[in-house]
Amino acid sequence: MKTRIADVINPSAIYTLWLRETIRFFRLRSRVLGSLGMPLFFLAFLALLPVEPSSVHGLRYIDFLAPGIIGMTLLFSSTFAGLSVIWDREFGFLREIMVAPVSRVSIILGRIVGGMTTSMFQGILMLLAAFPMGFRIRGLPSGGEATTLAILIGVLLSVLFMILISATFIGMGVAFASKLKDMSGYSLVMNFLVFPIFFLSGALFPLDDFPRWMRMLAYADPLTYGVDALRRCLVGVGEFPLLLDFAALALSGAVTVWLGAYLFERAEG
Amino acid sequence: MDAIVAERLTKCFNGLKAVDSVTFRVREGEIFGLLGPNGAGKTTLLKMLATLLKPTSGSARVCGYDVVSDADEVRRRIGVVFQEPTLDIKLTAFENLDFHARMYGMGKEERRRRIREVLRLVGLEDKADVLVENFSGGMQRRLEIARGLLHSPEVLFLDEPTLGLDVQTRKSIWEYIKERNEEEGVTVVVTTHYMEEAEFLCDRVAIIDFGKVIATGTPESLKASCGSAVITIAVDGSAQSRSRNQDGVAEAERLAAILSELEFVEEAGVRGCGRGRGSVVEVNVRGSGETCIPELVLAAAKAGIGIKSLSFRKPTLEDVFLKLTGREIRDEGEGGFKDFVRWTHVLWHRRRR
Numbered sequence: 034m035k036t037r038i039a040d041v042i043n044p045s046a047i048y049t050l051w052l053r054e055t056i057r058f059f060r061l062r063s064r065v066l067g068s069l070g071m072p073l074f075f076l077a078f079l080a081l082l083p084v085e086p087s088s089v090h091g092l093r094y095i096d097f098l099a100p101g102i103i104g105m106t107l108l109f110s111s112t113f114a115g116l117s118v119i120w121d122r123e124f125g126f127l128r129e130i131m132v133a134p135v136s137r138v139s140i141i142l143g144r145i146v147g148g149m150t151t152s153m154f155q156g157i158l159m160l161l162a163a164f165p166m167g168f169r170i171r172g173l174p175s176g177g178e179a180t181t182l183a184i185l186i187g188v189l190l191s192v193l194f195m196i197l198i199s200a201t202f203i204g205m206g207v208a209f210a211s212k213l214k215d216m217s218g219y220s221l222v223m224n225f226l227v228f229p230i231f232f233l234s235g236a237l238f239p240l241d242d243f244p245r246w247m248r249m250l251a252y253a254d255p256l257t258y259g260v261d262a263l264r265r266c267l268v269g270v271g272e273f274p275l276l277l278d279f280a281a282l283a284l285s286g287a288v289t290v291w292l293g294a295y296l297f298e299r300a301e302g
Numbered sequence: 303m304d305a306i307v308a309e310r311l312t313k314c315f316n317g318l319k320a321v322d323s324v325t326f327r328v329r330e331g332e333i334f335g336l337l338g339p340n341g342a343g344k345t346t347l348l349k350m351l352a353t354l355l356k357p358t359s360g361s362a363r364v365c366g367y368d369v370v371s372d373a374d375e376v377r378r379r380i381g382v383v384f385q386e387p388t389l390d391i392k393l394t395a396f397e398n399l400d401f402h403a404r405m406y407g408m409g410k411e412e413r414r415r416r417i418r419e420v421l422r423l424v425g426l427e428d429k430a431d432v433l434v435e436n437f438s439g440g441m442q443r444r445l446e447i448a449r450g451l452l453h454s455p456e457v458l459f460l461d462e463p464t465l466g467l468d469v470q471t472r473k474s475i476w477e478y479i480k481e482r483n484e485e486e487g488v489t490v491v492v493t494t495h496y497m498e499e500a501e502f503l504c505d506r507v508a509i510i511d512f513g514k515v516i517a518t519g520t521p522e523s524l525k526a527s528c529g530s531a532v533i534t535i536a537v538d539g540s541a542q543s544r545s546r547n548q549d550g551v552a553e554a555e556r557l558a559a560i561l562s563e564l565e566f567v568e569e570a571g572v573r574g575c576g577r578g579r580g581s582v583v584e585v586n587v588r589g590s591g592e593t594c595i596p597e598l599v600l601a602a603a604k605a606g607i608g609i610k611s612l613s614f615r616k617p618t619l620e621d622v623f624l625k626l627t628g629r630e631i632r633d634e635g636e637g638g639f640k641d642f643v644r645w646t647h648v649l650w651h652r653r654r655r
Contacts, residue, residue: 040374049404057392125388129449132352133405134377 042142046135050143051150054117058151065155068113072106072159079237080166089239090270096171097270099163100191100263101236104256106159107152107198108231112223114148115206118297119216141294145203152199153192160191160267171269183269190275191266197282198259204289211296234260240272255285303366305330305457305489306351310360313346320346322513323360328457328491328506333483335504336493337619339629343513344493345385345461351491352382352459365456378406381450381488385461387442391435395426395445398434399452406453420448424478440471447475451482458482460492464499476503497619509623516626521619528617528625529568531591533598537581538608550581557607558583564601566594569625586617586625 058065076098084094121127130140172183173190206223213219233247234256240248251257262278265271271278306328313321321343328334336344349355351362353373361368367375389398396417403413421427424444434442443463450458463479464472480503483490494500500507501521509517509524517524537554554572561570561583568586587594591614602609624630 043407045407046405049401052404053390053393053397053401056397057390060392124391125384125386126390127388128354128382128384128386129388129390129402130405132354132377132380132382133402134374134407135405136374 041136041138043135043139046133046139047143047146050130050140051147054144054147055150058154068110069106069155069158069162072102072109073162075105076102076159076163076166088242092268092270093167095163095167096169096268097239097264098237099160099166099168100267101234101260102163103156103159103195103263104198104234104236104260105231107156107195107259108202108227108256110152110155111148111199111202112206112227114144114152114203115208115210115223116216116219117148118144118207118210119214119219122214123216137298138294141207141290141297144207145200145290145293148203148206149196149199152203153195156195156199157192170267173266173269187266187269191263194259194262194266194278194282197279197286198256200286201255201259201282201289204286204291204293207293208289208296211293211300214300230254230256233257235272236260255282258282258285303330304328305332306334306362306364306491308347308351308360308362311347311350311357311362312359313343313350313355314358319513321350321357324510324513324515326508326515326518328489330489331483331487332505333479333490333492333503335500335507336491336510337495337497337500337504337507337623338493338510339495342495342510344495344510346513347510348459348461348491348493352380353377379456381453381455381458383446383450383458383460383463385465387446389434389442389446389449392433394431394433395421395437396430398445399449402449402452408453416452416454420452423451423482424448440467440475443467443471443475444478447478451486451488454486455488457489457491460490462493462495464494464496472499479503497623500619507619509619509626511623511627517622524619524622525617528621529586529588530617531587531594532615532617532621533585533587533591533595534573534613534615535583535585535598535602536610536612537583538610553607554581554583556605557602558585560601560605561585561598564597566597586621591616 080095080098082094084097086092086094089097118127121130170184170187172180172185172187209222209226210219213222233251233254235243235251236256240251240257243251258273258278258281261271261273262275262282265275265278304327306326308327309325311321311324312319324347336347338344346355350357351364351369353369353376356370361370363369364376365379367379369376390401393401399417399420400413403417408416417430418427421430424447426441426445426448429437429441434445437445447460447463450460460479464475467475476499479490479492482488492499492503504521506518506520507524508515517527535557537550537557551572558570558572561567566588568588570583570585573582573584585598595612595614599609599612620630
């Protein structure tokens with residue numbers, strides 16, 4: 034049987050799934066607020082810590098912290114996409130999706146694009162929320178002046194990195210959701226996974242302060258590169274070259290999305 | 303042409319055969335019922351036909367396409383209404399239907415027209431913008447049926463469409479299904495364990511038990527196999543029971559044996575095992591039922607067996623099931639190994655979902 038590209042990747046079906054995800058997201062405003070609550074409190078209270086600029090790459094702590102908290106927001110909201118797979122299974126809507134004449138690839142792509150949109154929206158909300166707390170964007174060129182162009186490029190690039198971060202963790206969420214079929218199991222595993230990923234990423238303090246073995250783990254954490262890239266794009270300071278961040282995230286994103294699609298297809302047939 | 307051709311269709315779950323070499327055909331435009339008790343394998347069979355489960359062996363074609371190798375072609379041509387709700391309760395009725403229409407690649411104009419049409423059909427046109435979570439069970443069911451019809455499928459699968467609904471809603475849903483079948487010519491395959499549903503709705507019925515089709519035919523022809531009438535005789539065992547210290551069961555058994563010998567009797571047997579039901583004999587008779595009654599009474603009197611009461615009715619599909627399996631379709635839960643096996647089936651399915 035011949036397969037055409039349009040059969041496998043069906044744009045209108047992907048759009049439909051995206052549309053549903055966004056309608057649901059904006060309808061459940063309390064959930065949005067709830068998921069923003071935790072990162073918001075992290076930012077508000079940790080920013081009060083008397084951290085010497087010398088220990089955080091010469092930055093004010095709020096400037097160091099805010100990109101990390103945006104990374105955290107993306108991480109948490111992306112794993113919600115996995116939860117929505119389980120939610121749909123529990124409420125039966127997954128059947129309605131699976132019986133439609135749409136390829137499994139399109140279904141998973143629709144899910145991921147939808148999850149990315151809602152997660153990005155929350156990441157950007159978090160960025161905006163950081164300003165009243167004293168956060169200032171300095172843009173890309175490190176050491177240089179915060180020109181309008183530098184800020185513009187920095188913000189645009191940071192959006193690109195937000196997309197990559199979301200893709201990575203949505204893929205991970207869907208993969209786990211396909212394996213763990215009930216809600217409590219999923220939240221349990223995610224808690225044991227999400228918090229280490231967050232704390233190891235250098236979102237709260239620089240990797241230099243980690244013990245050596247922990248630093249090794251941090252290098253294996255995709256969010257490390259995500260937070261580093263956001264910090265570089267927004268306040269001009271980072272540990273790795275931006276290109277390395279990009280390569281690491283693109284790789285991790287490709288791997289988890291593929292894995293998520295593969296496991297989802299196997300689980301749902 | 304046949305809308306569905308299933309040949310030796312089999313599905314095993316860990317060695318347990320949920321569906322066991324099932325062969326049947328569904329003609330285009332008919333309402334076909336899969337009738338059987340819970341756990342008989344109806345839903346598994348339906349899921350295989352709807353491309354949601356792959357058969358362990360055997361094959362099935364729906365609208366001429368194989369359910370495994372041409373699953374997408376089959377999906378395009380079928381509508382499925384599942385036993386459990388599959389609506390997004392956080393969306394409105396319109397949004398649920400719109401989602402469905404888009405997934406089936408319907409154009410904008412067609413979408414609007416058909417959504418309005420099917421909503422009117424199920425009497426929900428003024429509820430289009432209400433969140434589904436505010437719908438009653440019956441309204442949700444109607445919306446699901448509307449959605450199953452939205453993309454004008456050639457075959458509509460309904461898995462226990464009226465499960466858990468009140469009598470009035472059930473009746474009106476039967477009417478909807480019949481109307482759709484007549485007006486749009488859609489072939490309908492419906493699973494049910496409600497006898498009345500199968501009798502009212504279906505042109506033809508396949509009776510399923512333990513994964514096997516044990517009879518197929520029109521409700522009339524199936525019922526005809528049980529004779530023309532069922533006469534229920536309650537035996538008065540009180541006189542004997544006091545003196546011989548036994549209940550009416552022995553009397554009933556004796557009567558059944560005597561009546562079985564009569565030439566117009568198709569079958570006679572003691573019915574039920576519950577308290578107070580043991581002394582009831584059910585007789586399937588041929589010919590015109592009414593004229594048999596005096597003869598039955600006479601035969602009982604000759605044998606010295608008292609009759610407390612006697613009733614007369616036309617046979618139902620329930621009687622057909624009883625005759626074929628020796629069990630009643632809904633009186634489950636009497637224990638025993640067969641029920642144990644059945645429930646392991648059911649539990650296993652739940653786990654698989």
